[in-house]
Amino acid sequence: MNVTAVVENFASTGKRGRVSGMQPVVVVQHPLAQCHLAAIRAADTPSHEFRRHLNHLARLLFFEASRELPMREISVQTPLKQTQGAQLARPLVFAPILRAGLGMLDGILPLAPEAVVAHVGIRRNEETALPQAYYANLPASLSAADVFLLDPMLATGGSACEAARQLKEAGAVRITMICVVSCPEGLAAMKLAHPDVAIITAAVDAGLNDRCYIVPGLGDAGDRYFGT
Numbered sequence: 001m002n003v004t005a006v007v008e009n010f011a012s013t014g015k016r017g018r019v020s021g022m023q024p025v026v027v028v029q030h031p032l033a034q035c036h037l038a039a040i041r042a043a044d045t046p047s048h049e050f051r052r053h054l055n056h057l058a059r060l061l062f063f064e065a066s067r068e069l070p071m072r073e074i075s076v077q078t079p080l081k082q083t084q085g086a087q088l089a090r091p092l093v094f095a096p097i098l099r100a101g102l103g104m105l106d107g108i109l110p111l112a113p114e115a116v117v118a119h120v121g122i123r124r125n126e127e128t129a130l131p132q133a134y135y136a137n138l139p140a141s142l143s144a145a146d147v148f149l150l151d152p153m154l155a156t157g158g159s160a161c162e163a164a165r166q167l168k169e170a171g172a173v174r175i176t177m178i179c180v181v182s183c184p185e186g187l188a189a190m191k192l193a194h195p196d197v198a199i200i201t202a203a204v205d206a207g208l209n210d211r212c213y214i215v216p217g218l219g220d221a222g223d224r225y226f227g228t
């Protein structure tokens, strides 16, 4: 696997930490995250390896995204003594945007197996690059939850903006988006439409090409994950 060029491309974007002047955007620089990112960027990574690396990377991104979740104190009886412990104060909802967002669930769900999974079906019209909603299955209790919107690619931001709109319409008030690769166009669209939605990403790439693919990106995340 040739990842050298990919790493250089990533370095050339020059983004580190919070992107100034934008809504909270956290670029996860953890070395393991960046190694998994390089692997899924590489064009010769086969689907089964792409899945494995995306699972690991999604888990690392969720680890960062969940860092500030509120906890409630509980009492725990160890075999030796009563002590203090913690549990999450609010329920979690994962909302993958179909279909590529499903590719992030396998990595994340084991960390929070009690979470509810909401599905948001939005496809991109390949001619207009505009989002088309075709399916939604959202739980009733969104207002009480911390909601994590999942999509590997934040490209034009059309799908993410529409998904966040649907989630808010259904009651969500705390939404964090987790995406593997983002770009200035998508971040700007989200900032305009949903300035309250924090974004956790592994990379802010240079921008979009004329087909609205992220460059350098990783190609079509859904195709690569599912092998179709």
Ligand code: URA
Pocket: 100, 153, 155, 212, 213, 214, 215, 217, 218, 219, 220, 221, 222
């Ligand atoms: N969706 C993808 O899968 N890849 C891109 O580069 C943009 C949107």
